Amino acid sequence: MRYPRKVRSGLGDVLRMAQWLVALTSLIVCVAPPANAGPPGRRLSAPAFYDQAAPTIATVEFVQEFVSGGQRQQTRSWVDGVVISDDGLVLISGRVRFPQRSKGRLAGGSLPQLVSFSLHFADGREHQAEVVAFDDDLNLGVLRITDAEAGQTFPHVRFRDSFKGEIGAGLRTMTLYTESYGRTPVLGAATITAKLKTLDNVWSLSGVSTNLLGAPLWDERGAVVGVVAQVPMSPWAGRQLMPDLSGTIGLPHGHFADFLAACRQEDSRAPTKGSEPTVDKGEAGWLGVMFEPLGRKLAEHLGISPGGGVVLSRVVPGSPAEAAGLQALDILVEMDGDRIDVESESDSAPFAQKIRTYSPGQVVRFVRERASGQRSEVAVTLTQAPTSELHAERREDEAFELTVRELTLDTRLAHRLEPGATGVVVDGVTRAGWSGLAGLKRGMIIQRINKLEVTDLDSFTDAMSRVQQTTPAKVLFFVRFGKTTRFHVAEPDWTEGQDGNGG
Amino acid sequence: MTQHHGDAILRPMRSSTLIALLLALGTTLACPGFVGATDLQTSIQRVEARALPALVNIQPVTESYTRGERRKHASVGSGFLIDPEGHIVTNYHVAGKASQLMVTLSNKERIEAELVGGDPLTDLAVIRIPKEAVTDYGLTPLQFGNSAQLRAGAFVLALGSPLDLARTLTFGIVSNTERYLREGMTLPTGERTGEFNTWIQTDAAINPGNSGGPLVNLDGQVVGVNARGAVLADNIGFAIPATTARQVVADLIATGEVTRSYIGVRFQPLRDWEELFGMEEPRGVLISSVEQGAPGETAGLQAGDILLSYGGSPLLVRFEEELPSLYQRISETKVGSSVALRVLRRGQSEELDLEVSTVSTGKLSGERFEAEAWGFTVKEITDQMVFDLDLVSGDGVLVEGVLTGGPAHRGRLGRGVVIESLAGEVVTDLESFKSRYEELKGTKPGAVLLQVRAYESLRYVLLQMTSDSAPTGELP
Structure with missing residues (x-):
């Protein structure tokens, strides 16, 4: 069950929601509009926002099938989804791909198969859906409603890119209560508590609970400006964007706009059932190293040029890195002309992500320094990543x-x-x-x-x-x-x- | 429905604290008069008179290095005198790593003892008190009996200091003479054990503190050395058989160590699987695993081979209880000698004649050293550690513990990694580490660079000494 906490303390949540509303209102009063806010939009009152957003969100019930203890089992779980287009594309968290906690055991390391998706809206509408695509790095997915009648359109959200997301800015969230509580839409409020310099300006959030993973973040004008990307929870939540950081992360729309565009394109290209559930954004390139941040003190001690870098702890046998002559304890300081500005553990993820933006066959040029003072350039031709467990x-x-x-x-x-x-x-x-x-x-x-x-x-x-x-x-x-x-x-x-x- | 059965935990019976608490829980049990068993009573009384004078209570101070610094621990165990020279037998996990040993004799006199030698693989150790003490106090040593002739049901007494209650006798029978234990095969001191012996199981009460004490028969002979008990179970104790102990003790007294031969081959009992291995009748023993680079591999042995004979004498191992004596037999082979093997290989009707040259097991575990100024402890890497810990090589030193808050901890040095180089110089062994440490430990404030390995991964660790990293003991 995805919402046990809400079921048990529904009244408490309503009270908390009321507190948040107060907090939100005061924030909206206090926060000055961003300097270049784009075309002027109208601030929506909370009740107006509630009415506008409620029909766009749905509880997505998904069934996973997996093999546990040598036997085939199915689990039924729930996650929030939001409709993002009038023809019924739905944005959800990528966590649906991973084993969910259930009464039985977790799948023994195997990735469950997604058997079916059904959408339940607050107003009683119910629809079936299928996967358009998932993005591993974003841990987001897009579904397509498959049983829409000809010409049927869906209330959906719109996105805004120009939102600046200043510290202290209030964001709105919405989720649905469980079926036994009538799937009542629940308004919530989140606050941007910090802007993290890594990962290109993602937000640290307060006021967001685990069941909102993948849920949209609305601004005061009622436009979606981001999604909840990471909430501290079980390691089964999927790829952790920032393993060192146990806070809640909001991902601005700019980070996943391309993914949505690719999904829309995919959807228009193959509007019928049975299309491949992957976005054709190309296979990620594979380098084949394990690494850790160089760190300033170590860099100083080894006489490495200042500015960050990564120390290779292992070069995987048979990998492109090995073929290019990289070795454990090599220090990479530049990648295709840019400094690898990794200083600490929390800076490491962007480096790994950047490598995955390359395609197999592409050449990456690194500048390598060694403790001996030797500096050289190493070109690595990336390959396709090997299949993982x-x-x-x-x-x-x-x-x-x-x-x-x-x-x-x-x-x-x-x-x-x-x-x-x-x-x-x-x-x-x-x-x-x-x-x-x-x-x-x-x-x-x-x-x-x-x-x-x-x-x-x-x-x-x-x-x-x-x-x-x-x-x-x-x-x-x-x-x-x-x-x-x-x-x-x-x-x-x-x-x-x-x-x-x-x- | 899955049925759960409570897994009893087999635990070495060395006593630490908690004793006062347990004593407080004790109640007085009235003992009714016992008639009609005067013979048995007489026998027990005779054993008491015979054996008790040889019993000692051992109070070792042991050192541990696992927290990144040398720490002392006090515990309590038992032991027994076995000759007029003052040799006392106990468990390795009681005295094998003691830095200081005090013993209380049966006459309640307390004297100091020294370590003669220890053997973790059988969990036995020998310590010594001055032989003058033996004569002056009139102590009478115990003799080993023949545990091979022991039968289940035989009356036995366990002597020792359970919960530090010195000079305690408990009574029972031998429950099983050839118990094979799969669990609990690691000593509290970290070494593996139990490979070379089965165990005598007894219902005579064995509690923490009984470790190292004798299990004696009604003739007053030692048939076993009490070593472990099952926790969360009643009256299930285990003793190392006297036949094993006699040999090991003789070796320890003679040379301070036990030398064993090693061929790097693991076996499985054949059970009723003979047909699966192309035999009509069960013969030999199944080779389950051959260690890479070990003599067995050099000799050409393969997993799945049936070893029919070792050194000319035929083998038959159908049950796991028979495995320890096979390992024991191989270990007794003279180190470096060539042994003829006869092997049946899967899919081949011909029997193969092979020859294996044994090597010495060597030291199971290495010496330890505290790099106090840097906040970690290291251990010498022995050949057996390379195998047990699956290390890449025997070079370097192993980090055994990291002191919380120290320079190593701040530099994210982890337990279990191998230090390969220190400030640019290769560390080959513990000695080279020590001498380099002595040169560098004064570097303060400053930084020392380590290169460490965890299996195939390498990393740098920077130890940063701050001027206040070593406490001066002065108050502000």
Whole structure:
């Protein structure tokens, strides 16, 4: 359930809302309009704003399917969405892609599949929707309403770019109560408490709770000027924009305007169901390094030119960085002519993000300095990022109640496997299933089943279908965990599915 | 429904504090007259008279380095005299890392003892009191019995200082003679243990403080060294068998250490899996894992091989209780000798003859050192640590602890990383670290650059000394 706190203390929230309204009003009085505010807009009174915004927001109910403990499960969760176009595009948080907390266990590292979306508006309208695209960096997504009648238009928000977002500026938020409270729209208020110099001027916010992640931020004229981008909550919320910062972040519209434009284009190009749920903004380039901020004191001590930089802690084997000759402890100070002005942990994310704006095949020129005083230029041709554990392909064996995934680079690095090592990774296993009773556990790497080598998902499937055909009394799994190997023997009961519960 | 069963925690039985509290909870139990078992009573009384004089209460002061500075800890354990020379057997986790040892004898006299040697892999240690004390106080040493002949059900007494209650006798039977323990195989001192022995399980009460005390039979012979008990369970205690202890103690007295052979091979019991490995009858033992670069790999052994014989004598290991004696047998091989192996390989009908050259296990854990001025402690890296901690090499020193608020902590030095270089010079071992530290520790205020490694990742750590980083002890 997404809104348990509201259900339990609805009255408290109403009172708090009233306090916020008072605070908001005083702020609006106090804050001078920005110097170049663009075309003059009319300040909307709170009740007028309420009436205008309420029909644009919906509770988005989404169903996720994932494999946990070797079994397929579904969870139903809710998130806020806002309609952004008259033909029914809906902006939501990218958190819907990640496992949600539920009564059952979280998915065992696997990315859940999004099975369905349904929208519930305060006025009783209900619609089905599907994914247009997600953006990993922004952690935002756009849905398209699929069951609109011909010519039907939707009340939607409009965006404003010229908003300056001064410190102390008040913003409006809106969410819906749960169904049992009649999906009443709830007005809220947020305040910009700081402007963070990193990430190109994002806002630190107060007055925003976790269920508003991805929700719009309105200015006093009733235009959307940003979204809530990060709220301290479970690590499952998705990519953390700023891992070091545990505050609430507001993302100005300028940051995601391109994404929305791309979604609109995508939508007009393929208005029917079944289009690819990705925006064609190109694959992100991959460098293949781990790094940390250089820090002023260390830079001074090593005699590195002032202005920031990153120290490479690891160069991934087989990566473009390795091919270009980068090494651990190299210090990168410039990237394509610009200083890498990373000084602290919180400055690091923009550097990583900037690399992802490049496409595979593009060349990035770094200036590298070393503790020895050597300064040189290094050109790296980026490649496509390797598949990660989260996105790895998975296969399921129902009889053995076992799910495996392909061996991805991040798993290799985590297990410190030598480059030639092969196998499939146990991703989920039912403890009382045949493979669970044999002692197979998540994270083990299956390298052989009976006499058949398992090098990848296909050879795993082959080996398991061979087992299915021959129905042996004992099945031998040879697994690796870290650097040790071990044998596990499953003793399947092949008569199990044949009697009793009718198939 | 999933059924939960409470997992008992196996814990070494060294006592620390909390004793007063536990005593306060104690109640008086009236003991009714016991008739009809006079023989048993006589036997127990004889054992008491025979064994109690050899019992000692050990009060070690041990040093820990895990918080980034050298810290002292006091605890309590037990031990027993085994010869007129003043040698006392106890657990490694009681005395193996003691910087100071005081013992209270059965006549309540308190004297100082010294450490002779310790063996973490069997959790045994030997300490010594002056032999004059043995004669002057008329102490009588205990003898080891033959634990191999022990049967479940045999009466036994545990002697020791549970909760520092010195000269305590508890009574029970041997519950099992060959218990194999999978859990709790790490000592409080950090080393792994228990690889080379099964355990004698007893229902004679074993509590914290019993560690190192003798488990004796009704002939007054030591059949085991009490070492651990199951917490959250009743009357489940474990002792190291006398046959293991006798050998280890002899080695420790002779050389101060136990030398073992090592081939870097892990085994699994064969159970009823013979068909899966191409055999009609169960033979040999299954090789489950071969450590890279170890003698076993050099010899050509592979995971999945069945080792049929070692040094000419055939093997059969079907159950995990049989594993410790196999590891023990390999460890007893003369270091550096060549041993003939016979192997059955999957998919091959021919048996292979291979030869393995053993190497010494070496030291399990390294010496420690406190870099006081910098607020961290380091440890020498031994070959076994390279394997246990999966380190990239044996070069450098391992950071064992970082003192909160110190220069290392401020510089974000982490526990468990390896220092590879110090102010531009390569650190090869603990000695090179120490000498470089002595040169540099006066650098204040100033900065010292470390290059550290965590597995495949490298980073710089800058230790910044401020003029006030070492407290002078003066009041403002």
